Amino acid sequence: MATTVEFMADAFKQSGTPFIAGHPGGETVELMDAARQRDMRYILMKQETAGAILAATWGEITGSPGVCTSTRGPGATNMVNGIAYAWLDRAPLIALTDQYPAATLESGQRQVINHRAVYDPITKWSTTLQAKSAQQQIRRALRISTAPAPGPVQIDLPSTETTAEAREMKNAPDLRQETLHLVPDAGSLAPALNMIKAAKRPILLVGLGVLWDRASDDLVSFAETLGAPVLTTSKCKGVIPEDHPLRAGCIIGGLIERDLVNQADLIITVGLDSVELQPKAWPYSTPLLSLANTPTTDALVPATMEVIGEIGGLLTGLSGGLGGQGEWGERAAATFRSSVTDALNVSTKGLSPHRAMEIARATLPRDTIATCDAGQSRLLVVQKWQSYGPREFLTSNGLGTMGYAIPGALAARLAHPKRPVIAFAGDGGFLMAVADIQTSVKEKLPIIVMVFDDREIALIRVKQELKQIPRFGVELGGLDWVKLAEGFGADGAVAETEAQLSGALSAAVKSGNTTVIAVRIDGSCYVDQFNALREL
CATH class of the missing domain: 3.40.50.970 (Thiamin diphosphate (ThDP)-binding fold, Pyr/PP domains)
Incomplete structure (x- = not known):
């Protein structure tokens, strides 16, 4: 025994x-x-x-x-x-x-x-x-x-229980229980189908439930059937490939996305968990159809109708009862993507954080998995980095904790040992998890860590500035990034120009070693970007 x-x-x-x-x-x-x-x-x-x-x-x-x-x-x-x-x-x-x-x-x-x-x-x-x-x-x-x-x-x-004999269970169930998911027929979905068919401009707001049920392909098919634009929460980046014409962007709780959502005559939330949203009152009066795998009990997102079931089955059942519903989605998604790009492209004197993200996405292979820390840089990474499959972008949204990117990247490397993995972190978040660079080296789990070296806890500095409070208690800087990385057995580089960053990223992919790349960026654009994207 x-x-x-x-x-x-x-x-x-x-x-x-x-x-x-x-x-x-x-x-x-x-x-x-x-x-x-x-x-x-x-x-x-x-x-x-x-x-x-x-x-x-x-x-x-x-x-x-x-x-x-x-x-x-x-x-x-x-x-x-x-x-x-x-x-x-x-x-x-x-x-x-x-x-x-x-x-x-x-x-x-x-x-x-x-x-x-x-x-x-x-x-x-x-x-x-x-x-x-x-x-x-x-x-x-x-x-x-x-x-x-x-x-x-x-x-x-x-300690008294660890080496004691574990009594065997009679007729013990399997550790992995087989679950059969049913696809509802069109008749049982008639009330939801009637809501959808009456809409000329539906929009999809997509959350974690799609990932729990492994329903990304079903979601894309459903969006294409509707011709509806798709907004996802930040943890759901990639559930619809981010070069798909119906992909609009990410829900961040800001004013900029309200222009898009307010054009819709029906909001369809798919697996949306309110923990993914900013803790604010729901801003829309548009009719709302919720598709969820667990009942919503917090009353934060006021659904006109909620349909409960396995997400893939619900989407398949609904798609079977629909024809082509309209063509507004691609145009609306493209307009929204352009508005976000315009809002972020603030001029700077030095290397801007948004340009650094564009270089990273252009340089790294398409199948790169990205993790992202909390902080000011997260706002830019979420909008500028593109992911093309589910769980290819990993971040802390519900808790929003700093120190996530490095251990998250090690998990991604364990799950996908042959794919490049990059961790995006501010210098503050990086220092909270810096010791596990040694874990990455020792355990042979190579990752690339791209640090936004703006020499401050930038998000708090932005809030100080917005509240007209003098900068105080947020300064960092003074680190020798190359020596720090080499002290852990990793490679290190500092990039101050676009060419240096592109070269450092390319070298990191080729080397197969854990590499820390400190990108010296000009953070003077943060306040304008924050104002443009987030509700004050």
């Missing part, structure tokens, strides 16, 4: 996750050894938040829950931000935390923290592993973490 850690390692590997990431504690070592014996990797991250973000991003890309670990007490509390990422960015994750046995937990003081109380607000389920019920607990954790909306599960591992 297997021990608890042996069963856990088998279960994680069979579920499609052949590694564990994080920073171990004393009670983790038996699980690490069980993983080693099964040819699984243990990816040692330099701090627990990065381990959780890497594992959660793997879960997003593959659909198999990532697994991360921490020691008890300080390790568990340091992992909170990574778990919050999985919670608000809807990523399947199993977080394992070392814990004292029950008697010590009830009587001791040192490093004693009630992990489950800490994690309860930001997890779908929290539990303490018991050998007698471990098989059922792990199966439940796998199901809960991946069920829409996906999210994190946290499990305390008491």
Whole structure:
């Protein structure tokens, strides 16, 4: 009979996750050894938040829950931000935390923290592993973490339970449950079809549910049937290829997109999760049809009608009841794309951040996967970088945490070992995750990191300027980027011109080494760009 850690390692590997990431504690070592014996990797991250973000991003890309670990007490509390990422960015994750046995937990003081109380607000389920019920607990954790909306599960591992025998379940269900999705017929969809057929200018607002149901192809077919322009949330860049004529751009909650949406006579949201939107009142009075795989209970997006079901099946069923609905979509999408480009193309004296993004997209291969940190540069990356497939652009939107780009890029490299991966980060966000450049080198997970070196925490400086507050407490700079990269065993470069940037990116792709490229940019355009794209 297997021990608890042996069963856990088998279960994680069979579920499609052949590694564990994080920073171990004393009670983790038996699980690490069980993983080693099964040819699984243990990816040692330099701090627990990065381990959780890497594992959660793997879960997003593959659909198999990532697994991360921490020691008890300080390790568990340091992992909170990574778990919050999985919670608000809807990523399947199993977080394992070392814990004292029950008697010590009830009587001791040192490093004693009630992990489950800490994690309860930001997890779908929290539990303490018991050998007698471990098989059922792990199966439940796998199901809960991946069920829409996906999210994190946290499990305390008491030292008394890790090597105890895991009692076998009678008639145990398969770890991977087969699910049959039904396609509704046109009759059951008649009310929704009538709304769509009455519209002359429908628009699609697309969110995470399309990715949970792997329904990108169905979405594109549906958009083409309608002839409708498509706006996606930032995490959904690529669900419609961004060189498709119906792709308009990204939803950012700004004034610029309202001009487009207000032209529509029907808004169709497809898998839209309100966590992806700016926390503002819904600005539209247009009739709204919601297609969702989970009921919307927050009442933030006021749907006239909501249709619940597997997204691919809903789109297929609706498409079967429609003919060509109109041709306004391509024209409207093109006009919107031009307006965004015009708003961003603010003149600067030095190398502009928007021009740097154009060079990156023109230089790197089409199949490059991009990750993006939070901060002022994110606004530009989301608009200027183009992705051509689902989950080829990865960012933190629901939580909006800095320090995402590097661990997110390592997850992308694990999932796609033969494709180029670039992490876009501001200098502030980069410094929050800089230690895992060493992880990238040591684990042979080469990535390109393009740092916007504007020598400040730019988004806060922009807000200071908008509020007429003097610049204070936001200055960075003074880094030797090449020496920093080389200290971790990576390549380093500094680019101050377009030619230098193009050359550095080309060299990084060819070298196959982890490369840090600091792009010295002129951030004087930020305020004008922020004003143009975002509601003040």
